Amino acid sequence: MAEVAPRRQPTLDQVTELAGVSRSVASRAINNAPHVSRAKREAVERAVRQLGYVPNPTARALATRQTGAAALVVSGEDPSIFADPFFAQVIVGASAALEEADLHLMLCLAASDRSRKRVGELLRSKGADGAMLMALREDDPLARMAEEAEIPVVFGGRPVGTTPRWYVDVDNVGGAREATEYLISRGRTRVAAICGRLDTEVGRARYRGYRDAMLAAGLGPFLPQEGDFTEPSGAAAMAALLANHPDVDGVFAANDNMGAGALRALRGAGRRVPADVAVVGFDDLAVAQIADPPLTTVHQPIAALGREMARMLVALISGQDPTPLILPAHLVTRASA
C-alpha cells in the first residue's frame, strides 16, 4: 500500500478565488452559459488555464442528476458470443453517436447471474442516463430489470415474445426473403435453410423470410436445420442436410459463420459451390469475403444499427419520443451463389 501524496485536483472554488469572481459566475463561464461579462469570462478562462482546472464530473453529475454516460448491455449466458465481430461494429457506431451527444459509453457484458444483477443495479440506481440492450433471450431477466429501472431504454433487435416501446432492428425477414428469392431466381428449387437458434428473434425472423419466399414460389420449404450461429454448427447442419436431402441445390444460412461452415462441409463432401449447391449467408461480416468461395450474403448496416440505437437513446434522454426503426438489409452477390 504505497501512500501516494493525494494531491487534489483544483476545484471550482479555487478558480473562483484566483479569478476574483463568485462561484456562480465561474460556473456559468465554464459552461458557456449567458450572463457573464466579457471581462469576467476571460478572467475565469485565465484562472482555469493557470490552475489546470477540469470540472469534476461526479460532482456535476450529482448536482444535475445526469451521469453523462449511457450503458450498452450485451446479454447472453456465454461471454464468448460477444466475441462475434458483430458487436464490435455496433459499438463503433454507438460510440460515435454517443460522442456527438457528449456521452460516455459503459459496456456491460451480462453473462453470469452476478453480472446481470450488477447491471440491474446500475440501471435502477440510475448509474447511467440510459441503456441500450442487445441480444436478449427469451425470459431474459434483464428485460424486466430494464423496465423497472425508470430510465430510457432502447433495444437492439427485438427480444423474443414482446415488442418493446423503443427499438432498432434490421429487416431480417426481408433480407432472408431476398436471399432466398435470389437462390430461386437462379433456378434452385431444392433450397434448404440452416437457421440460427429459434429461441432468438433473429433466428425466427430469418427463417420466416426464407419460408415466405419458398411458399411464395410454390416450393415447399425444407424443415429448418437448426444451428447456433457458429461455424461448426453450420458445418454440422450442412452434413445433416446432405444426409437427409442429397439432392439439395441451394442453402440459405442464417448467418455468415454458419454459411462458412456449410461451405466447408460441402467441400468436404466433394460438392462444388455454386455449381452443385449455391450458398447464401447473412451479416456480411469479414468472414464472408474470406470464405472460399466468397459468400453471397445479406448485408446489414451494423454500425448504423449501433448509431441509430444511440441516437434514439439520446433523443429519449432529452425528453423526445422517437419511433422505432427498422433498417434495411440487402443482398451482396459474390461467388457462392
Place this chain on the structure above:
Amino acid sequence: MAEVAPRRQPTLDQVTELAGVSRSVASRAINNAPHVSRAKREAVERAVRQLGYVPNPTARALATRQTGAAALVVSGEDPSIFADPFFAQVIVGASAALEEADLHLMLCLAASDRSRKRVGELLRSKGADGAMLMALREDDPLARMAEEAEIPVVFGGRPVGTTPRWYVDVDNVGGAREATEYLISRGRTRVAAICGRLDTEVGRARYRGYRDAMLAAGLGPFLPQEGDFTEPSGAAAMAALLANHPDVDGVFAANDNMGAGALRALRGAGRRVPADVAVVGFDDLAVAQIADPPLTTVHQPIAALGREMARMLVALISGQDPTPLILPAHLVTRASA
C-alpha cells in the same frame, strides 16, 4: 419535450427514517460495515427492501472520491481497427476481471482528435479510477495525457519508443521466433516475412523475432514486406514477394489477416500451400481456422491479456505496485505449414 413525472429514487435519509436509525448506522448497515447491532441492521434491511432503495452511485462516488469505473481506451485514427475481433476478446477478459473488483467498464474509442480530447479530459478529471490503454501509435497524444492525468494507467502492449511503468504484453518476439524456427525446422530456407506496420511495437517485435530466428539459423533474412495488418495488404505483400523472390518457400505473416491474404495470393498464383510455400500467421483468431488451408499460427492468450490488464489496474488502484507482465505465445500447427 415530454415532461415526465420525475419521481425520485428513495434516498438514504428515507431509509433512515423508516428504520428509525441514524444516517451513519444506515450507511454502515448497507455497506456491511461493523458497529451495527443485529436489530438495527435488520431494521435497515427491511426498510431498504420496503422502499426499493438502491444507493446512488454518484453521491457515493463524490463522497469517496472513487468512481467505481475503469476506462478501456482503444486508440487509432481509424475506428475500424476496433472491428478487429482481437479487441472483443480483450474486452471479454477485462470485463470479467473488473467485475470481480466490482468496477464498471467505460469503453473509449479514441479515433478522432475530438474523442482523444474527451478521453484526456475523462482521465484528468478522474472520471474513472484508472485506465487501460491499447494500440498507441508513436507520438500518440494519449500517452502524454495518460501521464498527466494522475490516475493509475496500464498499457496493453507496449507503445513504440518508451516502456511504460505498468503494462501487459504478449511475447511477440518469442512467438515470431518460434514460428520462424518452425518453418526452418521443416526444411524451408527461403523464408520471407510479411510484417505489420513497423511504426507499431507489435509490428517491430514480430519482425525482430523473425529476424533473430533467421540469423540464428545462418539464413539471411529477407527484407521485410510491410503490410498494415489487413487481409488485402497481406495479399499485396505476397504478390510483391512472389515477384521479387519467386523461389520463396516459407512465409511468416505478422498476423492472421495478412496470412489469410497471403494464402489467397498464393492460390491465385498457383502455388500450393504448404507444398510449395509454407505459411505461418500470428494471433490465432477465427480466421486462421477458416482459412484454406487452415493456418498454422502463433496463439496468443488475448482474453488473458485483457484479464491481466484489468487485474494489474485493480492492484494499482488499491495502492499496490504490480510488476509488468509478458504473456507467453505458442505455435499452433495446422495445415498451412
Place this chain on the structure above:
DNA sequence: GCGAGTATTGGGAGCGCTCCCACTGGGAGC
C-alpha cells in the same frame, strides 16, 4: 433626470452519501 427594464452578480441551499468524532452504556479486569 427618472422609472422601467434588462444584464450581471454573488449568496446559499441543495444533490445523496461517507466518515470523523464525540458520546453512551455496559462488561471485563483488578
Place this chain on the structure above:
DNA sequence: GCTCCCAGTGGGAGCGCTCCCAATACTCGC
C-alpha cells in the same frame, strides 16, 4: 466498586458542482 475498553450510536461537516433567487448595475426612452 471503580477504572478502562470498546461495540454501538448519531450529529454534522464535507465531497465539488449547479442553479434559484434576490440584489445590484446599467441601459434607454421620454
